[in-house]
Amino acid sequence: MTIVEAIRMLAPEFKNATEYPDEMLEGWIELTAPMVSERKFGKLYTQAVALLTAHRMKMAGLGEASELGSVADSLRVGSYTEGERSVSFSNGGVSAVSGADAELALTTYGLQYLNIRRSVIIPITSAGGM
Secondary structure (H helix, E strand, C coil): CCHHHHHHHHCHHHCCCCCCCHHHHHHHHHHHHHHCCHHHHHHHHHHHHHHHHHHHHHHCCCCCCECCECHHHHCCCCEEEECCEEEECCCCCHHHCCHHHHHHHHCHHHHHHHHHHHHHCCCCCCCCCC
16 A cells, blocks of 8 residues: 555545645655654554654645544643633643644644554653663
8 A cells, every 4th residue: 555545545534636636645745754764663654654644734734624623723722811810721632742742632643643653662761860
């Protein structure tokens, strides 16, 4: 299966070849593929690139709003304080993912990519003092 075919399967909103021709998807893939290690992802490389590409396309405003809303809906204010009054709003679960990965939590494709990445890449942590 090619990465273009995987995008069309995993991200149905991009399956319309008239609206999202292969050449367009291939351009996005060309920009995304260097961010994913083929050696580390192994058999999951095609899926990882497809999901990360779909995530980046969605973040660029392509695709359609789903029943979960659009990416813009995920970028709401998390908390606001004025004087003694404090109001919190939903932030789409972004707080569950920290640091550089927080943006990936803004789309279902990014979350699926994170799940695949976690299954193939084991983070190295230092044991303090060693």
